[in-house]
Amino acid sequence: MDLFVQQTLAGISNGAIYASLALAIVMIYQAIDHINFAQGEMAMFSTYIAWTLIVRFDVPYxxxxxLTLVISFLGGMLIERIVFAPIHQAPALSHLLVFLGLYAIFNSLAGEIWGHTIKEFPSPFPDYSFGGLIGAHQVGTIVIVMFMLAAIYSFFKTTKLGLALRAVASNPESARLVGIKVxxxxxxxxxxxxxxxxxxxxxxxPIVFLDPNMMGGILIYSFTAALIGGIDSPGGAVAGGFLVGVxxxxxxxxxxxxxxxxxxTFALLLITGTLLLKPNGLFGRKIVTRV
Amino acid sequence: MPEVENHAVHPDSKSGVPESSSKTIGLTDVEWRRLAFVLSLSFAVILPFVFEGFTTFQFTLAGIYAIAILGLNLLSGFNGQISLGHSTFYGIGAYTSAIMINQLEVPAYWTIPAAALICLSFGFIFGLTVTRLEGLYLALATFALAIATPQILKSKHVEQWTGGVQGLDVYKPDVPQALPLEADQWWYFVVLGILLLMLWCTKNLVNSRSGRAMIAIRDNPIAARSMGINTSLYKALTFGCSGLYAGTAGALSAIVIEYVAPDSFTFVLSFFFLTGMVIGGMASIPGVIFGALFVLFLPNFAEDFSKNLAYAIFGILLIATVYAMPSGSAGLFSAILTRLKQKLNQ
Amino acid sequence: MKNLLEVIDLDAFYGQSKVLHRVQFSLKPGGITTILGANGAGKTTTLRAICRMVHTKGKITFDGDSLVGKSTEEVSCCGIAHVPEGRGTFERLTTRENLQLGAVTRKRKSEIESDIERMHSYFPVLKERHYQQAGTLSGGEQQMLAVARALMLRPRLLLLDEPSFGLAPKLVRELFEILRHINQKEKVCMLIVEQNAALALDLADHAYLLETGKIVISGKAEIFKSDESVRRSYLGY
Structure with missing residues (x-):
């Protein structure tokens, strides 16, 4: 029974991580209707920035x-404005190629700047275990991710900007007509x-250690989470993240x-299974392709 | 209106003026193409006698990549199905050949068609499974396939055949005694021969009835279906054929490199194939050779500056190609050719 | 009286094909104008041209300012609201949020709340559906919502694209009554594109007839109603 509880709790903790990356994927899907294959590499690059700040420049955790959240935010905006805005109308394949291009660029840039040797990444939480069932880092991860998700949820639900963002996701043309700068x-x-x-x-x-390829598997789980939840459903992505983790x-x-x-391989089966049997996910809406 | 009807009755009448009638320095397009073919072929034949062994080996690998890229191009360029999972097919081909040679002691040459057939069936089955997926969803499924493959190859369930993390050694058969060739040279010609055969097959395939069906599915799947084309079957068959190419290439690579290991078949390999295809030009058959040479030799040059640079250059080139040609139809190769032709015509 | 909207020599394009040819018209403040024409005559394109959603040549001035060179978002900030073809509902958002979005460029929160109340008095059904997902509303309710959303901008010019489309005759009459009321009470200038020419001419004081991208007749609505050829082709009696 202990093993079961322990594994479930660890699953929830991993799930929190998948949930946040899956939510990121869903957000970009809502913004530009495409799946960001470079999401994992972008996250990896951000993590290296955090590592540099903490380890090289002795900035408190x-x-x-x-700072990393802010830098990543600005970086994400820049990528959209510079790289994706000009090809907004281009077909899916072109988007895919650009995503893969970014994937390669981030991966090799990280290798170039920080090298390929595995690095330890600090955890802000003490090295403590709650009754041998769950570590402090896991608990901390769950708490932080839940806090961030709550913050994002209330941003979307209560602010005008959040409403505008949801309007763009729902109907970009009408959004423009009511004066939202899409x-x-x-x-x-x-x-x-x-x-x-x-x-x-x-x-x-802190769990998988820092190296340029660290997000490969995590990205796959997050894709699985996003698909299970429904690629256009933010709530579904979060639920999917926890589900996949457990x-x-x-x-x-x-x-x-x-x-x-x-x-x-299990993730692969889940992805293919979801795509084939329930392409809209558990919480998503029907995806309609126009002729 | 009567003119339109006229065309409908005689569909050939519009091709009265052949498109190749315009000449560039005295030769028509067709003549240029023949000249280019003869020149490249003679260059290809002389090549292993001019360069040293390692360079010949590199060109052999480029030929193998070209076969795999040709398969990918058949699938993506002509049939519109995106695959990030061709490293898997290539890997299955390589492992089929390696296991047959290493453990079943089958003669190496026989393992090539065997690998091709196994990948044909796997491709067909996979293609049939994912036939409903389009665009990015198919990319996602094949991406997951590519990421999962090395793990599967390392798994303890198959370790007794695949050799786990260690991989397998492969013994390359000797050069036939009648031929005064080094091993590198001999295998270069084997790969060249197979590549030429497959180029020829592809050219005939895409110009055939089935080829037109494939292209129709790419351009408008719904119209294709309403014309009575069994799109699912065609898509699965194209996936199978594409797998056959990748499997053949994989088997050849196992024999030529004399070694297989799980980490040779990661997503990075798929990325190389995709880049090669895009650089050579989607739906361009001669382009695959250019693309293969490019992805194989660029890292060699780039590594003089930095080990990581090659990958980044590919990334930048991919993005640049999309910017230059947002529809994604022509590659760097065809773009250069067109530009050259315009220059010469002035 | 000075014209609110002035369109001079307007050409509009979809890709390479030209769909409007030197269209010229003007709107008086507080008036209701209708553009009639068959399918594909360029009515919707005319509205989309005003909102800068198609590529155009020619002059469009609103209250003395040129709209050419502005983006669609900026046009709405000038006080032009557009009820698009197909209603343009934000389907995943609630009715209330749809209304709020209509006023997204306005600042005063209290005014917005009172405007939502006002919309509820015009369209009581929207009050019942307040927290319901807009995509689940019936076609008629969504049409009401689209008009209400546009009015939330407190526009000086309201562009309506086929407001009667898909509505039951009774609802159409109700909607047009409300439009007339709003026009009289709030002095909102309206430009209506309508298939139902008889209805539109009853409401409008001025009309233009578009045929294959050109304005062929213009004049007062009453004159239109008595014009033989218009009556035959568009009014059907």
């Missing part, structure tokens, strides 16, 4: 944490997504065939 809303969506991604990177890095851990523990080494 929480200040570095805040292109800035898109950039804002990217900024928020990049911030959320950096949060997931900073929370996972499932991943329990399946890895109890299904001997999968174990820890075939977890990614």
């Amino acid at each position: 929480w200040i570095a944490f805040g 292109k800035w809303m898109r950039a804002l969506g990217w900024g928020l997504a990049a911030s959320l991604g950096s949060l997931s990177g900073m929370m996972i890095a 499932l991943e851990n329990l399946v890895g523990t109890y299904v001997e065939f999968i174990g820890s080494e075939l977890k990614l």
Whole structure:
């Protein structure tokens, strides 16, 4: 029973990380109707920035944490304005190529600047375990992510800017007609997504260690989460994140065939399964392609 | 209105003026194409006698990449299905060949068609499964496939065949005794031969009835369906064919490199294929050779400056290609050719 | 009296094809004008041209300011509200949020609240659907919502694209009564594009007839109603 509780709690903690990255993916999907394949690499790059601030410049953790969120936000906005705004009308394949281009650029830039050796990333939480069931870092991760999600939720629900963002996601043309500056809303969506991604990177890095390829698997889980939740449903992405986190851990523990080494294959099956059987996810809306 | 009807009755009448009638320095387009083909072929034949062994080996690899990229182009360029999972097909081909040679002691040459057939079936089944997915969703599914593949190859369930993390050694057969060739040279010609064969097959395939169906599905799936094309079947078959190309390339790579290991078949390899295809030009058959040479040799040059640079240059080039041609139809290769032609015509 | 909107020599394009040819018209402040014409004559394009949603050549001035060179977002800030073809509902948001979005460029919160109340008095059904997702509203309710959303801007000019589309005849009459009332009470100038020519001519004081991108007849609505050719082609009696 202890093992079950322990694995479930660890799953929730991982799930919090997937949830934040999945939410980032959904936000960009809502802003530009495309799936950001470079989301993981962007998060990795942000995490390296945090590492530089903390380890190289001795900035206190929480200040570095805040700075990283802000830097990532601005970086995300810049990427939208510079890279994606000019090809806004281009077809899916062109977007995919640009995402992959960014993926490669961030990955190799990180390797170039910080090298490929694995680095330790500090956790802001003490090295403490609650009754051997869950570590302080895991609890901290859950708390921080929940706090961020709550902040984002209330931003969307209670502020005018949040309402404008949701309006753009719902109907860009009408949004323009009522006077919302749609292109800035898109950039804002990217900024928020990049911030959320950096949060997931900073929370996972103490566990998987810092290296340019650290987000590969996490991105896959987050895609799975976003798809299960419904790619256009922010709430669904969060729920999907926790679901995938818990499932991943329990399946890895109890299904001997999968174990820890075939977890990614499990994610692959979940992705293909969701896409084929429930393409709108559990909470999403129907995706209609126009002829 | 009567003129329109006229065209409808004689569909050939509009092709009265052949498009290649314009000449560039005295030769028509078709003649230029033949000349280019003859010149490149003679260059390709002389090449292993001019360069040293390692360079020949590199060109052999480029040829193998070209076969894989050709397969990807058949799928994406001609049929409109995006795949980020071609590293998986390539890997399956390589492992099929390696396992057959290493553990079943099958002669290496026979493992190539075997790998091709296995990848054809796997591609067909995978294609049939994902036939409903379009655009980015297909990219997502194949991306997950590419990421999961190295893990599967390392898994303890298949370790006894795949050799786990260690991978497998492959023994390259000797050069036939009648030929006065080094091993590098011989395998270069084997790959060249297979590449030429596959280029020829692809050219005929895309100009055939089935090829036109493939292209129709890319351009307008709903119209294609209403014309009576079984789009699911065609898409799955194209996926299978594409897998066949990648599998053949993978098998050849296992034999030529004499080694397979899980980490050779990561998403990065898929990324290389995709970049090669885009640089060479979507739906351009000769472009794949240019693309393959590009993705194989650029890292060599770039590594003189920095090990990480090559990947970043590919990224920048991908983005630049999209900016230059947002519709994604032509690649760097065809763009250069068009520009050259305009210059010469002035 | 000075014209509120002045359109001179307007050409509009979709890609390479030209859909409006030297269109010329003007709107008096506080008036209701209608543009009639068959499908594909360029009525919707005319409205979209004013809101800078298509590529155009020619002059468009609103209250003395040129709209050419402004973005769609900026046009709405000048006080032009547009009820687009197909209603343009923000389907995933609630009715209330849809109304709030109509006033998204306005600053005073208390005024916005009282305007929502005002819309509820015009369209009581919207009050019942206050917290309901707008996408679940019926077609007629969504049309009301679209008009109410546009009015939330407190516009000086209201552009209406086929407001009667898909509505039951009774609802159409109600809607047009409300429009007339709003026009009289709040002096909002209106430009209506309508398939239902008889209805539009009853409401409007001025009319233009578009045929294949050109204005062929213009004049007072009553004159239109008595014009033989208009009556045959568009009024059907």
